[in-house]
Ligand SMILES: Nc1ncnc2c1ncn2[C@@H]1O[C@H](COP(=O)(O)OP(=O)(O)OP(=O)(O)O)[C@@H](O)[C@H]1O
């Protein structure tokens with residue numbers, strides 16, 4: 001069944017969540033998946049090795065560098081970037097399908113990718129997830145315990161540039177608590193779209 005109200009939800013647009021490594025993007029995303037299941041999240045491709053507990057196809061599509069490069073050549077990415085020694089990209093098809101159906105979509109990506117989306121889809125809204133302080137960011141990134149010292153150093157170097165880019169974003173959400181940040185982000189996504197037939 002398809003319902004067409006005269007004042008149906010406006011055409012949905014893409015929302016991009018970005019912010020420095022360790023700020024809590026993944027944590028906010030996980031809470032949104034659990035408590036706001038109507039929010040659709042893109043699953044990225046990456047050449048990085050899975051962390052313990054990460055599931056292929058759910059957290060990421062873990063691919064080889066050859067596979068990733070073939071996807072670039074075939075134009076399969078909406079955006080992609082090299083970040084801290086690995087490649088990351090958003091598969092174009094699922095996002096475009098979602099937006100064509102008039103449903104909101106959320107990407108969690110780093111700064112270079114956010115800039116590409118801004119250029120190719122100027123209608124998208126860019127949300128910056130900020131840490132309460134630099135010291136807290138360092139604490140979160142090191143406390144996660146998933147990267148070695150050299151990788152943490154690389155990510156903190158990138159974080160300085162990412163923090164300096166905040167003014168390029170449409171909105172800032174400060175991640176004081178995961179629940180508060182998730183709720184502010186969901187507010188920015190707008191109310192759940194009217195679900196059309198066949199779309200979830
Ligand atoms: N509001 C918060 N308060 C305290 N700790 C937090 C908060 N948000 C996230 N954390 C913790 O900070 C660490 C980093 O969080 P997370 O992995 O979600 O960051 P990220 O932005 O996704 O990082 P990356 O970009 O490197 O993947 C985790 O150990 C997480 O539990």
Ligand SMILES: Nc1nc2c(ncn2[C@@H]2O[C@H](COP(=O)(O)O)[C@@H](O)[C@H]2O)c(=O)[nH]1
Pocket residue numbers: 018019020021025044045048079080081083088089090091108109110111112113114
């Ligand atoms: N440009 C893109 N960046 C992405 C994508 N998927 C994730 N990311 C970002 O990469 C870093 C590192 O992630 P991690 O899981 O290795 O810690 C982080 O900032 C992610 O937001 C993507 O498809 N494109």
